[in-house]
């Protein structure tokens with residue numbers, strides 16, 4: 001199932017591979033330990049607080065702020081036809097960090113701290129189906 005995550009992955013199986021189904025359904029999720037309630041993004045199967053291996057996916061806010069970015073000109077295998085592309089690291093309001101490609105609405109010259117949304121995306125069909133997320137521009141609401 002994890003073979004549908006992003007454009008390429010070296011991981012054939014993962015206990016958190018169900019994140020692909022969540023992304024396909026348009027949900028942005030973290031894992032939550034069903035024993036102690038600790039939440040993690042990126043999702044992890046084994047709780048860092050109580051070591052339990054029981055977890056569930058919970059939808060979290062897509063709101064984040066740009067922490068760092070880089071533009072790739074010499075791409076790794078599988079991304080050669082994407083260059084140049086920009087990757088950003090964001091701090092999620094829900095806790096944790098995510099790394100993803102810039103989406104069409106996020107300017108490459110965005111300042112650090114820019115409010116962004118992490119948006120689930122689906123591309124392709126059948127065996128070529130891929131789920132991932134991109135960073136998109138977010139207008140700041142009055143209530144912050």
Ligand SMILES: [Zn+2]
Nearest residue numbers: 033036047050
């Ligand atoms: Zn726990």
